[in-house]
Amino acid sequence: xxxxxxxxxxxxxxxxxxxxxxEVIDSVSGGHDTLALFPTGGGKSLxxxxxxxxxxxxxxxxxxxxxxxxxxxxxxxxxHVKAACIVSGMSRQQEMAxxxxxxxxxxxxxxxxxxxxxQRMFIEHFRQMKVNLIxxxxxxxxxxxxxxxxxxxxxxxxxxxxxxxxxxxxxTATATAxxxxxxxxxxxxxDCRVFQASYVRDxxxxxxxxxxxxxxxxxxxxxxxxxxxxxYTRSRRSTRxxxxxxxxxxxxxxxxxxxxxxxxxxxKQAAWMEGKCQVIVATNAFGMGIDKADVRFVVHLDIPDSxxxxxxxxxxxxxxxxxxYAVAIYSPADRERLRRDFASAYPSExxxxxxxxxxxxxxxxxxxxxxxxxxxxxLEAICDTYNLPPREFYSACRFLEREGLIAIPDRExxxxxxxxxVSRDELYRFQLEHIRYGDLLKxxxxxxxxxxxxxxxxxxxxxASRSPMSARExxxxxxxxxxxxxxxxxxxxxKPQLVFSxxxxxxxxxxxxxxxxxxxxxxxxxxxxxxMRYIDNTRDCRxxxxxxxxxxxxxxADCGACDVCRHRQDEVVTDEAVLQEVARNAVSPTDLCRIMxxxxxxxxxxxxxxxxxxxxxxxxxxxxxxxx
Numbered sequence: 001x002x003x004x005x006x007x008x009x010x011x012x013x014x015x016x017x018x019x020x021x022x023e024v025i026d027s028v029s030g031g032h033d034t035l036a037l038f039p040t041g042g043g044k045s046l047x048x049x050x051x052x053x054x055x056x057x058x059x060x061x062x063x064x065x066x067x068x069x070x071x072x073x074x075x076x077x078x079x080h081v082k083a084a085c086i087v088s089g090m091s092r093q094q095e096m097a098x099x100x101x102x103x104x105x106x107x108x109x110x111x112x113x114x115x116x117x118x119q120r121m122f123i124e125h126f127r128q129m130k131v132n133l134i135x136x137x138x139x140x141x142x143x144x145x146x147x148x149x150x151x152x153x154x155x156x157x158x159x160x161x162x163x164x165x166x167x168x169x170x171x172t173a174t175a176t177a178x179x180x181x182x183x184x185x186x187x188x189x190x191d192c193r194v195f196q197a198s199y200v201r202d203x204x205x206x207x208x209x210x211x212x213x214x215x216x217x218x219x220x221x222x223x224x225x226x227x228x229x230x231x232y233t234r235s236r237r238s239t240r241x242x243x244x245x246x247x248x249x250x251x252x253x254x255x256x257x258x259x260x261x262x263x264x265x266x267x268k269q270a271a272w273m274e275g276k277c278q279v280i281v282a283t284n285a286f287g288m289g290i291d292k293a294d295v296r297f298v299v300h301l302d303i304p305d306s307x308x309x310x311x312x313x314x315x316x317x318x319x320x321x322x323x324x325y326a327v328a329i330y331s332p333a334d335r336e337r338l339r340r341d342f343a344s345a346y347p348s349e350x351x352x353x354x355x356x357x358x359x360x361x362x363x364x365x366x367x368x369x370x371x372x373x374x375x376x377x378x379l380e381a382i383c384d385t386y387n388l389p390p391r392e393f394y395s396a397c398r399f400l401e402r403e404g405l406i407a408i409p410d411r412e413x414x415x416x417x418x419x420x421x422v423s424r425d426e427l428y429r430f431q432l433e434h435i436r437y438g439d440l441l442k443x444x445x446x447x448x449x450x451x452x453x454x455x456x457x458x459x460x461x462x463x464a465s466r467s468p469m470s471a472r473e474x475x476x477x478x479x480x481x482x483x484x485x486x487x488x489x490x491x492x493x494x495k496p497q498l499v500f501s502x503x504x505x506x507x508x509x510x511x512x513x514x515x516x517x518x519x520x521x522x523x524x525x526x527x528x529x530x531x532m533r534y535i536d537n538t539r540d541c542r543x544x545x546x547x548x549x550x551x552x553x554x555x556x557a558d559c560g561a562c563d564v565c566r567h568r569q570d571e572v573v574t575d576e577a578v579l580q581e582v583a584r585n586a587v588s589p590t591d592l593c594r595i596m597x598x599x600x601x602x603x604x605x606x607x608x609x610x611x612x613x614x615x616x617x618x619x620x621x622x623x624x625x626x627x628x
Contacts, residue, residue, distance in 0.1 A: 004022065031165070034195065037196040039173055049081070056130065056132065064153075085098075099121075115407060135168075138172060143182035144520060170184075176551060200556060204317060205559065214301050252276070292316075297324060300329065307549050352512075353507040353508065355392075359382060365504045379397075418456060440469070538564055539564065540564065578617075
């Protein structure tokens with residue numbers, strides 16, 4: 001097998017690793033359970049992707065982010081690394097093809113959701129696979145103290161029994177000390193090695209701006225900072241309103257949220273990625289897995305309900321290492337809105353039961369039926385039919401999902417998928433007999449190298465751009481090939497899905513753990529309090545506040561660039577402050593200026609020069625300052 005450096009160069013084109021990547025790879029390839037805490041953009045995925053290539057066997061990657069799984073599989077296949085994913089919407093035949101290829105050793109990385117690990121068919125095949133690593137992405141989801149706790153993550157430890165000697169690599173961008181402890185416990189990690197990259201982003205300036213006119217403040221920020229940017233809002237309606245206001249002010253902007261149809265979302269994202277517009281206004285449905293290095297600013301028009309979410313979203317700015325800005329615009333009304341949203345996120349037990357009954361009645365499921373059945377999830381129609389408040393209803397759905405009664409596997413639209421189940425010889429004979437499909441099939445094989453091994457996500461518009469056909473003609477031709485059993489083609493759907501994980505039960509029989517529910521609510525309340533403390537704290541450097549929240553305290557200096565530090569720098573240093581500092585430490589003039597400027601003072605050199613002229617300071621034989 002090649003070494004890690006030659007693989008890094010061969011498949012990724014890099015000469016060197018980012019900080020701690022090499023150490024993490026050495027740890028897991030040496031057979032050690034490992035926890036990697038890397039900030040957003042720190043290169044977590046390469047740690048398990050490259051490790052999978054270092055030895056015989058395959059890596060199982062557990063991730064809750066379906067869109068990100070698909071993106072990574074496509075990127076790996078383009079690099080000629082054999083990867084596949086199993087997601088909802090695939091046929092049983094497609095799933096079986098992927099699992100069989102894993103057993104045969106044809107796939108190096110298999111991506112699945114944590115829910116998949118519960119399925120008997122998956123477990124039966126997993127036991128037969130030669131596995132060299134289990135990687136758990138977004139590992140903070142295993143912790144009830146985390147900002148995105150998901151009960152299916154608690155099942156991950158159970159699959160380790162089938163490959164007990166295989167190391168587990170847990171990865172996350174945001175984890176407090178309590179979450180780090182939970183991750184190791186719930187994933188059954190033994191003698192775990194922990195690698196934590198610094199959360200400090202020297203090039204990123206964090207700022208909180210108080211404003212009664214958020215739109216006016218946003219316009220001022222966008223016009224002064226220039227460059228590409230992301231603006232986050234909490235509601236779908238406001239994304240459109242804000243984008244339209246920016247356009248009216250002469251700024252190129254588009255809006256993005258999960259409620260748009262897939263083609264429109266793709267077009268808007270592509271326009272922003274390609275620099276055709278300056279700003280994308282989005283809900284938090286946007287950004288995960290987006291690799292745009294030159295984002296100069298991220299603005300939050302609405303404060304997130306956790307510092308974990310804020311840190312991840314703000315961290316999408318400045319990945320190229322150049323100066324970038326994260327600005328949270330805050331008004332007094334935000335505090336009440338956050339408290340109100342928090343209350344609606346934890347509806348009463350009675351409301352959750354009534355929400356479950358409404359869902360079952362809407363889809364006309366009798367008691368004892370409906371297990372594994374799937375429906376288009378129309379939240380608005382259900383709420384209208386049964387007069388339910390949408391925000392509380394969605395929160396109830398999330399709780400029912402945590403309890404394993406329902407699942408909403410795709411909160412974004414499913415992409416089209418394509419699979420060629422025939423052999424290469426059969427495909428060659430078909431092309432000779434049906435010449436009109438030859439160019440399209442060659443294009444498919446060129447654009448999607450793994451399409452004969454496992455279903456892959458495809459983009460018909462992108463295929464059309466590389467052929468004489470229109471996107472509609474591509475879809476029609478693939479449909480014809482499907483009818484001839486040459487391909488398995490599933491066009492994308494624009495509707496999210498709801499799956500009944502179990503047969504319908506009487507809503508009165510739903511089990512509630514009062515302690516568990518209270519624990520979740522308490523943890524969420526603490527996260528919200530931390531956000532409020534961050535907003536209100538105008539004494540401590542913003543960067544230091546954020547990294548301290550994640551446990552990084554030692555050796556962290558003030559950033560000198562946030563709103564708090566800049567405010568302190570506006571204060572000209574006094575004679576007394578300089579004299580007191582020199583009395584404490586004999587330092588050179590240069591060192592004194594550096595120390596005091598780091599403390600937020602300005603004009604230190606001028607004051608030192610004047611105090612020397614006045615004889616109140618002098619230089620000793622070692623050229624160190626002394627008080628006269």
